[in-house]
Amino acid sequence: MNEIIAGIKIPDSRLAREATQLVRDTEPDLLYHHSRRVFLFGALAGERKQLKYDAELLYIGAMFHDMGLTPAYSSPHDRFEVDGANAARTFLHQHGIGESDIEQVWDAIALHTTPGIPQHKKPVVALVTAGVEMDVLGLAYDQFTDDQRRLVVAAHPREVNFKEGIIDAFTQGTINKPESTFGNVKADVLALKDPNYRRLNFCSIILGSAWNDQPHDHASCRNPAHAHG
Template sequence: MSPTSEVIAGIKIPDSPMAKAATGLVRDTETDLLYHHSRRVFLFGALTGERKGLKYDPELLYVGAMFHDMGLMDSYASETERFEVDGANAARTFLKSYDVSERDLDDVWDSIALHTTPGIPQHKRPTVALVTAGVEMDVLGLAYDDFTSEQRHEICNCHPRGLKFKHGILSAFCYGTIKKPETTFGNVKADVLARMDPTYKRVDFAELIMGSKWDS
């Protein structure tokens, strides 16, 4: 480990040229709230991997964590794709500039595209599983007590949540989806718009079935 390496809660922050470039790009693109959230996602994800004895690639986990909310930003948002897919596509484009295998590209893509799809990521390879684990810990507090108070304190001291993170992250989710509400169908961001956008009308899956062109 380099004497200049940054270590938080026992986890070394990747400092390869690729990781540094990812940090710089995300820092220049995202809000402070999302940047610090993304770094915490990496740290909580890495600690989860250590606790569970998973063999994971810290750089791939780092890129997945750092890019997982990039699709919320106007500069990376498409008109019709889910924000998770926009972020996944941004990460894939970024990684293609480096010597990354197709399997690793796919893992990072999946880690971002699936991070709001409960019940699936934990059955995938470590990069995918651990990005979601980090997100679920930081946003929902899942497995909160599996981390020590010292770990939580050190991570949040280095990357503050602030006094209104819960409201801030909901606002970020709303901002990133309110222009394309149809992309929230079947995923958790529908709950965000239902709470924050008084004009939002949730699509009902059962109504779609009953209203299809089939006779029966």
């Protein structure tokens, strides 16, 4: 049976159904409903921008984009975005999906918290980020109609105090590997939630590196044959 929400058809292929079940079995309700809203808002943004995109790939990207926050898919050291991208890649490989499609989904998940890049890549990549930015940050909120927002949230409710809840989910997914937040937005999460967190500083790393850029004693480097000439 086709499921249509806010005019957007939810993909109903075997691939999509199995992805839905896997995410449903793995993620808490907050992340599951968030991921479905990300697909819907991303698809609505794609229609508004008249982009041609593969709805099935967009769905997989949206559904897996936060899987790296769950204990089952969290690695010891990689960014949670990479963990989610790797989980999706394994899932798609198991279903015989081609490498170019897998690469789109991988990029969509890995880049979804890296502002300024996704919108310049293929539509699947751009639209996963657009959906995330709408649901988490409220970016482009007024570019969606009241009916679109109402229908999406009616189908997949935002929990009471979702804003705090999603920050808590980000915290739990990163607090045991704080180094993975260097240079990305999750550093802000740990700065808010973990009193022991200390930000790495890009400039301090440059200035403290092993390179010695002090002036050399060029006299000692002259050709010995001309030392007394």
